Amino acid sequence: MGDDRWRAGAGRFGHGHDPARKPMMAGSFRYVTPIPARLATGRTAQVYAQLAEDFGMARMAVFLTLSPAEEVLAATWVTLRESLLAGAAPRTGKEVVALGVSLANQCTFCVAAHTTLLHATGDHRLGESIARGEVPADPGHAALLAWARSPGTARPYPNALAPEYVGTALSFHFINRIASALLTENLMPGNLQRFRLVRSVGGRAMAGPVRRAAAPGAGLSLIAGLPARAEPGWADGAPAGTAYATLKAVAEAGGDLLGGPARAAVTRAVAGWDGAHPPMGTAWLDEPLAGLPADDRAGARLVLLTALAPYRVTDADVAAWRGGARTDEDLVRLCAFGAILATAHVEARITAAGRPGAGDAGGGGAGERAVRSGVGGVQAETIQGERS
Numbered sequence: 001m002g003d004d005r006w007r008a009g010a011g012r013f014g015h016g017h018d019p020a021r022k023p024m025m026a027g028s029f030r031y032v033t034p035i036p037a038r039l040a041t042g043r044t045a046q047v048y049a050q051l052a053e054d055f056g057m058a059r060m061a062v063f064l065t066l067s068p069a070e071e072v073l074a075a076t077w078v079t080l081r082e083s084l085l086a087g088a089a090p091r092t093g094k095e096v097v098a099l100g101v102s103l104a105n106q107c108t109f110c111v112a113a114h115t116t117l118l119h120a121t122g123d124h125r126l127g128e129s130i131a132r133g134e135v136p137a138d139p140g141h142a143a144l145l146a147w148a149r150s151p152g153t154a155r156p157y158p159n160a161l162a163p164e165y166v167g168t169a170l171s172f173h174f175i176n177r178i179a180s181a182l183l184t185e186n187l188m189p190g191n192l193q194r195f196r197l198v199r200s201v202g203g204r205a206m207a208g209p210v211r212r213a214a215a216p217g218a219g220l221s222l223i224a225g226l227p228a229r230a231e232p233g234w235a236d237g238a239p240a241g242t243a244y245a246t247l248k249a250v251a252e253a254g255g256d257l258l259g260g261p262a263r264a265a266v267t268r269a270v271a272g273w274d275g276a277h278p279p280m281g282t283a284w285l286d287e288p289l290a291g292l293p294a295d296d297r298a299g300a301r302l303v304l305l306t307a308l309a310p311y312r313v314t315d316a317d318v319a320a321w322r323g324g325a326r327t328d329e330d331l332v333r334l335c336a337f338g339a340i341l342a343t344a345h346v347e348a349r350i351t352a353a354g355r356p357g358a359g360d361a362g363g364g365g366a367g368e369r370a371v372r373s374g375v376g377g378v379q380a381e382t383i384q385g386e387r388s
Contacts, residue, residue, distance in 0.1 A: 071250040088160075093144050095117050101148045101169050104149045109184075164240060177306050177307065270304070301317060305338070
């Protein structure tokens, strides 16, 4: 029963068996032909090399599907690296955030991935229990999970760790949307990730890189020379903020594939989003798309789906926009635009929540004290081996 409640493709999120989502391409890739490592050059080859070194995997589907748009690929990887992999906050806590965000966004691919990665941290029960809908026994982990699933609440960690936790959350709000729109729901061939034993074995195989902290800032050379927005205040000058500022700039540039009225319409629609999943059906798209030129309506629809309901992107949606002229790079860039619109909206909710632990005389709420004192925090981060 435990595996059946959340396994990818089982319909836990209400979209696992949608026949309209049948992949157009073999394997994990629905619409994009990735650049293989042997043919990669320049910035793409450098990302692949660092990905293999720091993440322990030479092939990661979500980065491969971004590879036709090398600037988006590099900025996405470096934002993830500098928040999830590098820094002082424990990897386990950041994986809890990544898993919580993925559950909130109904990204079955990423839920399976981060459940497996929590096995790699040595906490073999934690990811499985979260994926089943349970609250972690550790109060620090419970607070991080609650914040990840509801980012408008006060932050449950000290300000010094905000670049890593906020950066991780925003990385996966972006990545979840790319994965749901452009990948199948199968993390492994044959949907094998639905079995706990496979997730556990996969986690053990990745344990070395996961338990080894990456050097902060080492990814920034991969985005040197790319455009960037102003660095966010939550990052306080940390590398995660530098990377995220670049991701915003290169992803927003995908909006250039739309005409001015269409770009303005989708931007307004996402700005008014309440954070909830849209109702079933497509009627919610009618108002923001009304009045747009016919040749821009399909692109605007694809952007809104990627931003607000990426798991509902269908072959027909993609084909209607691509026609016979638009490339894989165009598709990645357009979906990246939708993903960053939603991610920036979440970022505004996080920053509006203010400083962590509001109202607590000790400078933080119970969740922050738990993280800061070592329950689920830096001091308590030890490899404890199999717990189940």
